[in-house]
Amino acid sequence: MLESQQIQSWLEGVLKATNDAVTIVDPEGTVIYWNGAAERTYGIERTVIVGRKIGDYFQRESIMLLQVMESGQEVREVYHEPRPGMHVMINAIPVFDQDQELMGAISIERNVTQYVKLSAEMVSRPSEEGVTTALLPLSAEKQSSLGALARMKCPLLLTGSAGAGKKSVAKWMHAHCGREGQFVYVSCSGIPAGLLEAELFGYEGEHPRIGKLELAQNGTLYLKDVHMLPASVQERLIEALQEGQYVRSGEMESKEAVTLDAHVIASIPEENGEWAGSEREQSAQLLKEMYYVFQIEHIPSLMERQQELPELSRFYLSEAAEKVGAAIPSLGADAMAAITSYRWPGNMAQLANAMQYALASHLGRGGDGVIAAQDLPDYARLTTLNELTQPELPLSVHSEEMERALISETLQRTKGNKAKAARQLGISRGALYYKIRQYGLEGS
Numbered sequence: 001m002l003e004s005q006q007i008q009s010w011l012e013g014v015l016k017a018t019n020d021a022v023t024i025v026d027p028e029g030t031v032i033y034w035n036g037a038a039e040r041t042y043g044i045e046r047t048v049i050v051g052r053k054i055g056d057y058f059q060r061e062s063i064m065l066l067q068v069m070e071s072g073q074e075v076r077e078v079y080h081e082p083r084p085g086m087h088v089m090i091n092a093i094p095v096f097d098q099d100q101e102l103m104g105a106i107s108i109e110r111n112v113t114q115y116v117k118l119s120a121e122m123v124s125r126p127s128e129e130g131v132t133t134a135l136l137p138l139s140a141e142k143q144s145s146l147g148a149l150a151r152m153k154c155p156l157l158l159t160g161s162a163g164a165g166k167k168s169v170a171k172w173m174h175a176h177c178g179r180e181g182q183f184v185y186v187s188c189s190g191i192p193a194g195l196l197e198a199e200l201f202g203y204e205g206e207h208p209r210i211g212k213l214e215l216a217q218n219g220t221l222y223l224k225d226v227h228m229l230p231a232s233v234q235e236r237l238i239e240a241l242q243e244g245q246y247v248r249s250g251e252m253e254s255k256e257a258v259t260l261d262a263h264v265i266a267s268i269p270e271e272n273g274e275w276a277g278s279e280r281e282q283s284a285q286l287l288k289e290m291y292y293v294f295q296i297e298h299i300p301s302l303m304e305r306q307q308e309l310p311e312l313s314r315f316y317l318s319e320a321a322e323k324v325g326a327a328i329p330s331l332g333a334d335a336m337a338a339i340t341s342y343r344w345p346g347n348m349a350q351l352a353n354a355m356q357y358a359l360a361s362h363l364g365r366g367g368d369g370v371i372a373a374q375d376l377p378d379y380a381r382l383t384t385l386n387e388l389t390q391p392e393l394p395l396s397v398h399s400e401e402m403e404r405a406l407i408s409e410t411l412q413r414t415k416g417n418k419a420k421a422a423r424q425l426g427i428s429r430g431a432l433y434y435k436i437r438q439y440g441l442e443g444s
Contacts, residue, residue, distance in 0.1 A: 021088075021109040024095075025065055027102050029054050029405075041111050042082070058082070059409040060385045061090075065105045066405065067388070068092045072102075079337050079373065080109075080385035087116045087333055089341070090385065115340065116333050135315065135348070136172055137165045137299050143172075149295055150177035150220075150263055155241050157226070157290065158267040160299035163347030166267040167222065169299060174220035177263060181219020184212050184262075188228040197233045197249050201240075202258070204250035211248065213240070216262035226266035227286040234287045237264075241293050266294060302344040302351060309340050312348075316355035317371070327369070329362055334373035338382040354380050404439040407432070411441065 015022050015033070021041040024033035031054050034046045044057060055062030060080070068075060074093035081087055092107040138146065149156055150173040158166040167185070174183040191199055202211030212221055223229075229237065240246035240260050247255040268286060302309065313331060321328045331339070335358070344350055354377050361375035362368075373381055407425065414420040422432040436442060 018108075019111075021107075021111065023054065023061075023065075023107045023109075024104060025054050025107075026104040027069060029062055029066055032104065038109075041086075041088075041109065055405040055408065059405055059412065061107065062405040063409065064090070064385060064388055065092060065107055068105050069094050069102055075383070075388065077341060077382055078385055078388055079334055079382040081333065085113065086111070087113045087337060089337065089382075112337060116336055135165070135312065136168060137305060138169065138172075142297075146173055146297065147176045150174070153263045155263075155294045156265045157294035157296050158265065158299050159270065159296065160267075161301045161345075161347060162269050163349045164299045164301050165348055166299050167224065168348075169297075170220065170222040170265040170267070173265065174222075174263070177220065179218050179220070179263070181217055181262070182215065183219060184216040184221045185224070186212050186221065187224045189225040193228075193230050196229055197236065200229075200233065201236065201246055202248040204248040204255055208248070208250070213246065213260060213262055213264075214258055218261055219263070221262045221264050223264065223266040225268065226290070227268050231285070231287060234290060238287070238289050238293050266290075302347045306340055309344075309351075310336060312351060313339055313355055316352040317359060319352075320356045320359045324359075324363075326359065326363060326367070329359070329367070329369050329371050332370045332372045334382065334384060335371045335376060338373045338376055338380055341382060342380045353377075403435070404441070407435055407439065408441055411436075 015035045018035070019037055021038035022033065022035040023031060023038055026032050031049050031052055034044070034049050036046075039045055042057075049057060053062070054065060061082075064075065064078070072094050074091070076091045078090040078092075079087070080090055088109045088111055090107060090109050092105060094105050095103045097103050136143070146156070146169070156173070158169060160166055171183060186199065188196060198209075198211065200211050200213055202214055203209050215221075226234075236246065241264060243260075245257045245259050247257055302312075305312075310331070317331070318328050339354075346353075357377045358371050358375040362371050365375075373384065407421070410421045410424050411418075414424065418432055418436075419429055422429045425432065427435075
């Protein structure tokens, strides 16, 4: 068991090693710790700020920390631009001792300025290969290798989350395989299990018909959700791929073999083979032999393609603007920070939908040429420090330190207009003058 002195030394090492700015304040808002990253981020030496009120240097950060301590609730992923051109993401939590007495609060601020600037550069500088290339979740090297697999007709199994772009990859491979046949799409989950065999292999009988494998001759057959094929049909597919031929389904005694000349690409929703939904989906299983017959390729989700999000967002924003004949707005820094912080569980379709929503919101508020975080759907928005610290409540419910910080920040925002500041604070002008003298804010 580590002694408390050892634990303190370890924690001190962690605070020194992190690249995030760490600030610790006591219950009155006095700075009691300021790490090296905070010094580098804000250009304020530890010896200068420790022992001073955080509000003497950072009004909104002071209000936020005091709110955190008053409410006892942590805040996470709060966006803030402490000065023009600097962008940070803030996490803050109240800290209590073993008797649940408030000890203070900790703020951790991650400087994302370089990433936001890089994202802005990517958005303003179109790709030499054309923006639509960004829609393909494949590196140049991977495109080359998959193109070779397509030309060789090697069966390919694509794995990855829904909406990641598996069908787009299959279509791209078809377009680059140099074959003249059709691209044939089959959703295995959308066809009753009893009909899937005839759907793939065709039917020989009184009313014969060709199957999708034959329809895709000299082309590509894409089997979405291939795990939904019954085991017996999977076995037939494996045999057809290995033998290069198959026979149609049906009860006729004489069956002529059909040559398999289609490139078969299949997909499953997750690499680990776990799927949820209906009883049929839950009981679905991909035979292990399928993994031996197919080449396996994982298609990354949008969260795995974070560096590409700015260009993908620009593409969908441009597409939405063109539909309504509007000028294409740029993405503001706060919007970019929100887009790159969100996980996008719905992948490409959700991002496209969000950009359509953002454009509509942007046009609805007058269209100033810049998409802001407020234009994004609720689920993708980041809370900003300005929103978090708006003085919505009357001063009487706040501590003295928060009251001082709120008054000072409001005076700055109203450029010293006392009447306007009093209205925003919900107090009389006389009360405001009294509090300005009380807190020594005459110069504000």
